Amino acid sequence: MELYVIKIGGNVIDNSENLHHFLKDFSALKGYKILVHGGGKIATDLSHSMGIEPKLVDGRRITDIETLRVVTMVYAGLINKNIVAQLQRYSCNAIGLTGADANLIKATKRPVKDIDYGFVGDLSDTSVDEEKLSTLLKSGIVPVFSAITHDGEGQLLNTNADTIASALAVALSSLYEVSLVYCFEKKGVLLDVDDDLSVLREINTAEFKKLKEDNVIAGGMLPKLHNAFQAIEKGVTEVYIGKSDELQLLGKESFGTRLFA
Numbered sequence: 001m002e003l004y005v006i007k008i009g010g011n012v013i014d015n016s017e018n019l020h021h022f023l024k025d026f027s028a029l030k031g032y033k034i035l036v037h038g039g040g041k042i043a044t045d046l047s048h049s050m051g052i053e054p055k056l057v058d059g060r061r062i063t064d065i066e067t068l069r070v071v072t073m074v075y076a077g078l079i080n081k082n083i084v085a086q087l088q089r090y091s092c093n094a095i096g097l098t099g100a101d102a103n104l105i106k107a108t109k110r111p112v113k114d115i116d117y118g119f120v121g122d123l124s125d126t127s128v129d130e131e132k133l134s135t136l137l138k139s140g141i142v143p144v145f146s147a148i149t150h151d152g153e154g155q156l157l158n159t160n161a162d163t164i165a166s167a168l169a170v171a172l173s174s175l176y177e178v179s180l181v182y183c184f185e186k187k188g189v190l191l192d193v194d195d196d197l198s199v200l201r202e203i204n205t206a207e208f209k210k211l212k213e214d215n216v217i218a219g220g221m222l223p224k225l226h227n228a229f230q231a232i233e234k235g236v237t238e239v240y241i242g243k244s245d246e247l248q249l250l251g252k253e254s255f256g257t258r259l260f261a
């Protein structure tokens with residue numbers, strides 16, 4: 001049985017027109033599906049307006065207790081519930097979740113090494129309860145995960161949404177043929193970040209390494225591809241990175257970049 005795990009990034013969520021276009025196409029996808037959303041840009045903007053200076057290291061947010069409050073409100077509240085309401089409008093019976101709900105994703109607070117990331121959760125191969133998630137899917141419900149997890153001891157944790165999508169895809173690979181799709185505002189992995197026509201239709205691990213060395217791939221694309229390649233190594237059937245308003249092209253050659261081992 002096939003399952004789509006689709007992640008939508010913060011730049012798309014921040015643009016209501018693009019978000020609606022994406023959610024309409026997501027609703028129209030047939031079969032089992034899970035949506036994972038970020039919202040980093042909105043959390044950053046709101047932090048600024050609350051006088052809390054956002055700090056990110058290699059795309060990961062340093063999450064002190066104040067920041068944890070902001071991201072919980074923004075990701076698990078505002079964004080998650082809006083997305084669920086929009087999906088209901090398109091007759092997609094979604095349920096909005098954090099990892100704490102039904103204990104679906106348990107994380108471990110990142111240990112302090114050179115940097116103290118604060119309340120940031122890391123995932124392991126046993127973090128996801130795939131059996132319980134599968135029960136939800138089989139009852140016709142579409143899970144929508146925000147970037148909030150928990151440690152099982154009462155502590156909420158902020159976890160990168162790309163990582164959550166990858167961990168869900170890997171865990172559910174034992175039960176489904178999983179396609180993991182990262183949707184964002186560009187056409188895929190680009191040779192020139194400002195030119196959508198420069199999209200690479202395929203990349204493998206060796207090419208990724210070379211593109212990294214040549215600084216063709218940078219910023220948020222680095223952890224995204226790292227998560228994506230990990231998913232392939234751990235048994236996910238197919239992984240794509242592509243543009244949020246082209247989801248209807250999924251399964252055709254013209255959608256985004258496909259990753260190979």
Ligand SMILES: Nc1ncnc2c1ncn2[C@@H]1O[C@H](COP(=O)(O)OP(=O)(O)O)[C@@H](O)[C@H]1O
Pocket residue numbers: 008009010011012038040059162183184185186188189190191192193216217218219220221222224
């Ligand atoms: N080679 C590349 N191809 C596409 N995007 C790239 C590339 N290198 C860097 N990027 C940047 O990575 C960003 C995506 O990462 P990020 O902002 O973390 O995504 P999201 O929040 O949607 O998960 C793009 O907006 C783009 O500016």
Ligand SMILES: CC(=O)N[C@@H](CCC(=O)OP(=O)(O)O)C(=O)O
Pocket residue numbers: 008009010011037038039040041043059060061071120121147158159160161162
């Ligand atoms: C720990 C950590 O960095 N968490 C992320 C979670 C949100 C996210 O991943 O959002 P995008 O997909 O929009 O980047 C953050 O707070 O930015």
